[in-house]
C-alpha cells in the first residue's frame with residue numbers, strides 16, 4: 001500500500017497570477033420570488049458593472065422585479081416562469097427593489113453594490 005504522504009494527484013498546482021484576474025464581464029445572480037411573497041436572497045451583493053438577474057417565480061403567484069433607482073422593471077412575471085434581467089449598476093450604493101404587487105406585504109430587497 002503506497003503512502004499518500006507527499007503524493008502527487010497528477011494535477012500540478014497552477015502558478016498564482018501576477019495580478020488578480022479581471023472581474024467577469026457580467027455578474028450573474030439567481031433569484032427566486034416565492035408564494036410566500038419573499039425574494040430569495042433578499043440582499044443581492046454585486047460590484048459596479050453589468051449585472052444579470054435570473055429570476056424564477058415559484059409557487060402560484062405572479063410577481064415583478066422593480067427597482068426605480070436602477071431603472072429596472074421586469075413587468076409581470078407569471079407564476080412558474082423565469083425571466084432574465086440585464087442592467088448596469090453605475091456605482092456603489094444600496095439600491096432597493098421590490099415586487100410591485102406585494103410591496104405592501106414587505107416583498108422587497110436590496111441590491112448592495114460595493115467596489
Ligand SMILES: [Cu+2]
Pocket residue numbers: 033037062063064099100101102103107
Ligand atoms: Cu410579488
